[in-house]
Amino acid sequence: MSLDPTPTTIRFATRSDALAIAVMSRDLIEKGLGWSWTKERVMRSIRHPDSNVVVAMRDADRAGFGIMKYDEDEAHLLLLAVQPGFLRRGVGSALVEWLEQSARVAGIARISLEARYSNVDARNFYSRLGYSQGELLPGYYGGREASVRMAKELGSSRQGIA
Numbered sequence: 001m002s003l004d005p006t007p008t009t010i011r012f013a014t015r016s017d018a019l020a021i022a023v024m025s026r027d028l029i030e031k032g033l034g035w036s037w038t039k040e041r042v043m044r045s046i047r048h049p050d051s052n053v054v055v056a057m058r059d060a061d062r063a064g065f066g067i068m069k070y071d072e073d074e075a076h077l078l079l080l081a082v083q084p085g086f087l088r089r090g091v092g093s094a095l096v097e098w099l100e101q102s103a104r105v106a107g108i109a110r111i112s113l114e115a116r117y118s119n120v121d122a123r124n125f126y127s128r129l130g131y132s133q134g135e136l137l138p139g140y141y142g143g144r145e146a147s148v149r150m151a152k153e154l155g156s157s158r159q160g161i162a
């Protein structure tokens with residue numbers, strides 16, 4: 001990680017973030033798969049009571065974002081990305097830590113996600129954060145590419161978000 005002292009702050013997304021988030025999803029996550037997370041779909045998650053959409057800010061820049069959906073016992077990390085100019089500065093880790101903490105506060109015991117099998121960087125990133133690799137899901141992305149399910153069991157302590 002670089003020694004850049006600029007702090008990363010995490011905040012809830014608002015409607016004015018929806019397009020920027022959709023574009024990050026298209027360019028950084030859905031590359032080669034079509035664009036399913038349009039501005040309208042992101043807006044639906046922003047409004048949905050069982051989802052959190054958060055943005056990582058570095059000064060005035062949107063450095064990244066994450067979307068998590070909460071079910072009864074499990075949360076699903078749907079999307080996470082960091083802009084190329086902000087990689088390896090702890091932004092992705094800060095987003096995941098914030099979302100994990102919000103899940104703990106909600107009493108959720110487990111977080112799962114799917115990563116593209118070809119996305120070795122993301123799989124390394126999640127492994128480093130304590131996610132174990134599980135099932136391989138061939139053709140998960142519209143028959144075009146396999147994904148790997150990853151999951152992390154959260155501790156049971158219920159603390160406030162720092």
Ligand SMILES: CC(C)(COP(=O)(O)OP(=O)(O)OC[C@H]1O[C@@H](n2cnc3c(N)ncnc32)[C@H](O)[C@@H]1OP(=O)(O)O)[C@@H](O)C(=O)NCCC(=O)NCCS
Pocket residue numbers: 001002028029078079080081082083086087088089090091092093094115116119120121122124125126128
């Ligand atoms: C995966 C991603 C979110 C990581 O974000 P990031 O802000 O660069 O991650 P961090 O700086 O918090 O990295 C934490 C640790 O994860 C590991 N890691 C992160 N990126 C890595 C990479 N490209 N290769 C190998 N390990 C990596 C490292 O151990 C890193 O610690 P270090 O920098 O001290 O070595 C980012 O690369 C990204 O947005 N990729 C494109 C979109 C994507 O793949 N999203 C995930 C699937 S939805």
